[in-house]
Amino acid sequence: xxxxxxxxxxxxxxxxxxxxxxxxxxxxxxxxxxxxxxxxxxxxxxxxxxxxxxxxxxxxxxxxxxxxxxxxxxxxxxxxxxxxxxxxxxxxxxxxxxxxxxxxxxxxxxxxxxxxxxxxxxxxxxxxxxxxxxxxxxxxxxxxxxxxxxxxxxxxxxxxxxxxxxxxxxxxxxxxxxxxxxxxxxxxxxxxxxxxxxxxxxxxxxxxxxxxxxxxxxxxxxxxxxxxxxxxxxxxxxxxxxxxxxxxxxxxxxxxx
Amino acid sequence: xxxxxxxxxxxxxxxxxxxxxxxxxxxxxxxxxxxxxxxxxxxxxxxxxxxxxxxxxxxxxxxxxxxxxxxxxxxxxxxxxxxxxxxxxxxxxxxxxxxxxxxxxxxxxxxxxxxxxxxxxxxxxxxxxxxxxxxxxxxxxxxxxxxxxxxxxxxxxxxxxxxxxxxxxxxxxxxxxxxxxxxxxxxxxxxxxxxxxxxxxxxxxxxxxxxxxxxxxxxxxxxxxxxxxxxxxxxxxxxxxxxxxxxxxxxxxxxxxxxxxxxxxxxxx
Numbered sequence: 001x002x003x004x005x006x007x008x009x010x011x012x013x014x015x016x017x018x019x020x021x022x023x024x025x026x027x028x029x030x031x032x033x034x035x036x037x038x039x040x041x042x043x044x045x046x047x048x049x050x051x052x053x054x055x056x057x058x059x060x061x062x063x064x065x066x067x068x069x070x071x072x073x074x075x076x077x078x079x080x081x082x083x084x085x086x087x088x089x090x091x092x093x094x095x096x097x098x099x100x101x102x103x104x105x106x107x108x109x110x111x112x113x114x115x116x117x118x119x120x121x122x123x124x125x126x127x128x129x130x131x132x133x134x135x136x137x138x139x140x141x142x143x144x145x146x147x148x149x150x151x152x153x154x155x156x157x158x159x160x161x162x163x164x165x166x167x168x169x170x171x172x173x174x175x176x177x178x179x180x181x182x183x184x185x186x187x188x189x190x191x192x193x194x195x196x197x198x199x200x201x202x203x204x205x206x207x208x209x210x211x212x213x214x215x216x217x218x219x220x221x222x223x224x225x226x227x228x229x230x231x232x233x234x235x236x237x238x239x240x241x242x243x244x245x246x247x248x249x250x251x252x253x254x255x256x257x
Numbered sequence: 258x259x260x261x262x263x264x265x266x267x268x269x270x271x272x273x274x275x276x277x278x279x280x281x282x283x284x285x286x287x288x289x290x291x292x293x294x295x296x297x298x299x300x301x302x303x304x305x306x307x308x309x310x311x312x313x314x315x316x317x318x319x320x321x322x323x324x325x326x327x328x329x330x331x332x333x334x335x336x337x338x339x340x341x342x343x344x345x346x347x348x349x350x351x352x353x354x355x356x357x358x359x360x361x362x363x364x365x366x367x368x369x370x371x372x373x374x375x376x377x378x379x380x381x382x383x384x385x386x387x388x389x390x391x392x393x394x395x396x397x398x399x400x401x402x403x404x405x406x407x408x409x410x411x412x413x414x415x416x417x418x419x420x421x422x423x424x425x426x427x428x429x430x431x432x433x434x435x436x437x438x439x440x441x442x443x444x445x446x447x448x449x450x451x452x453x454x455x456x457x458x459x460x461x462x463x464x465x466x467x468x469x470x471x472x473x474x475x476x477x478x479x480x481x482x483x484x485x486x487x488x489x490x491x492x493x494x495x496x497x498x499x500x501x502x503x504x505x506x507x508x509x510x511x512x513x514x515x516x517x518x519x520x521x522x523x524x525x526x
Contacts, residue, residue, distance in 0.1 A: 045395065048398075048399050049398075050395050050398050050399065073401075074401040075401075077398070077399060077400070077401040078401050080399060081399075082396070082399040084392045084395070084396055085392070086391055086392060088391060088392040088393050088395065088396035089393075089396075090388075090393055090396070090397075091387075091388075091393070101400050101402075102400045102401060102402075105400065105401070105402055106401060106402075150400075160399075
């Protein structure tokens with residue numbers, strides 16, 4: 001279980017998270033929606049301990065992430081897998097070295113065993129026989145899937161997805177959605193997906209939370225979010241150009257601070 | 258009114274000065290902290306031998322040709338320029354001593370460091386900068402791997418081993434350049450040129466040059482990695498960091514050269 005409590009974070013004096021509070025239950029797929037630049041990715045990076053909050057706490061299985069150091073932080077991170085928006089594959093390494101990175105770096109498993117695990121991870125994302133290729137030789141969709149294979153290769157308990165469908169064609173995006181659902185069912189992991197793609201959100205989520213101006217303004221099942229009376233949520237999910245979000249930018253009328 | 262606007266102008270200038278001072282202290286602190294963390298991680302096993310060898314090859318061995326050209330022509334130019342003055346005093350034979358001492362104590366380490374800062378420092382910053390803006394460094398952290406250990410340590414060690422070697426090589430090639438000018442154009446007997454070269458050189462000349470090369474290697478590696486790892490803003494940011502890395506490395510190399518030369522001259526006579 002992940003508990004985020006009253007988290008604040010600013011960059012160069014610019015507040016991004018302003019008291020975010022959220023609880024992510026074990027085994028659920030929580031989708032965090034919100035406009036581009038609203039702090040969704042920043043929130044994910046706090047969960048895995050890449051960023052530290054200015055104020056507030058993030059607890060993963062009762063451990064305060066911001067206070068962990070050294071081996072404790074390494075152990076915590078080994079429980080996670082993360083898919084980055086641009087896949088973030090290491091250019092200088094082959095697909096095999098990328099996918100098996102955590103096993104090669106942190107375990108003493110024999111190479112044959114690691115090769116098997118990498119093959120299985122690649123098969124889970126419908127890829128095969130590309131172990132020796134370099135990331136530059138792969139298409140955007142393949143890179144995302146290799147990124148996903150890397151995220152699941154060390155059997156994580158929690159998978160974080162940062163914009164998993166951004167930049168993909170609709171068919172590839174739907175394939176990634178299916179993969180997220182399949183991995184969730186197969187591996188019984190807790191998934192946190194950050195996206196502004198509502199089609200993807202409705203498809204993969206067991207619960208949706210909306211981040212707006214650094215706070216969670218709504219959360220519930222996909223149906224509850226779809227039928228939310230909040231005009232801000234309604235404008236976002238309908239993708240309307242006019243509404244309280246855009247009007248607020250002009251008038252400064254609505255604030256959740 | 259005039260006094261008020263003058264006072265406001267001075268305040269603005271003071272604020273700018275204070276901000277620049279804070280920025281300088283932050284930057285120097287950042288470099289020092291990265292240096293200390295890097296040294297700390299060197300002693301944490303395992304040492305990535307494969308990466309170390311790869312970096313030594315990429316950043317050291319591949320630099321031999323450019324160092325050859327720089328040192329060879331510097332040796333030639335140094336011999337010719339000193340010949341111009343020495344001839345007037347009929348003291349051409351001292352060209353051998355002057356070239357060898359200038360190269361081993363000063364020009365060898367400094368020119369090699371400047372060439373390496375431009376070639377290797379820029380490449381390290383561009384590589385790490387690109388990794389940073391494409392979230393590869395964040396990905397390393399999510400895979401429970403410390404970026405300093407994985408990225409900075411091999412580059413730091415490779416440069417601190419290879420730059421002193423490149424410096425010795427530059428010293429030798431530069432002396433060779435001077436030697437070629439000495440016997441072909443200035444008609445100094447080869448055996449005499451070689452004898453004068455060895456007579457002039459003391460062990461201290463070599464090891465002070467080596468100490469300088471070691472310090473310059475640390476400067477180039479740390480500045481290049483620091484700039485790479487704080488790169489922001491896509492391709493433009495990578496370009497900006499790369500330029501800054503080379504400029505700052507060169508300035509620091511020359512500054513530390515001045516400090517070390519003074520130290521060796523006044524303290525370690």
